[in-house]
């Protein structure tokens with residue numbers, strides 16, 4: 001029993017939308033329902049509305065000068081540091097991902113290193129896939145490993161019933177595939193980091 005608990009993966013779910021009237025929480029809560037069905041991983045939802053981050057960066061290599069900025073970071077950074085893996089829930093804004101998400105990514109470095117990242121995207125025609133492809137480029141710079149299979153909701157407003165259930169069962173299949181791949185990489189990289197600490 002304890003072995004199983006010790007082996008559970010900690011997954012930080014980063015919700016990348018902070019817009020007033022946003023649809024993001026519907027998508028994030030649907031994803032959390034998938035975690036609730038699994039015995040191999042626990043999710044920690046990081047909602048950037050509840051835990052906003054500063055937007056003024058410090059001198060390179062120095063901590064933020066203001067105590068307020070340090071306090072905001074303290075609510076997020078340790079959760080990213082302890083995560084074995086990440087899932088980013090992102091809408092598509094102008095063929096990319098929201099600026100608030102880039103801000104959250106840029107505040108962190110080693111927290112991303114040698115860890116896997118999966119994606120759930122949503123938007124209009126493109127299902128947020130252009131946002132995901134751009135995130136892959138950014139995360140490669142941060143020594144993260146992005147998961148091939150993702151989940152995308154095209155025309156997201158019509159994809160959920162009032163209870164927050166995805167109306168297309170293919171999306172549930174896609175979520176399981178993505179999380180299974182994420183689990184494989186998260187275990188593999190956690191074991192590898194323990195044997196040979198990642199240095200970059």
Ligand SMILES: Cc1cc2nc3c(=O)[nH]c(=O)nc-3n(C[C@H](O)[C@H](O)[C@H](O)COP(=O)(O)O)c2cc1C
Nearest residue numbers: 017019022023024091092093094095123124125126
């Ligand atoms: C500033 C902005 C830009 C958008 N650009 C795109 C886009 O390029 N492609 C697309 O498919 N949908 C686009 N959309 C639609 C969003 O993906 C959709 O409204 C989604 O619900 C936004 O996520 P949110 O509700 O969590 O903020 C855009 C929406 C906004 C607010």
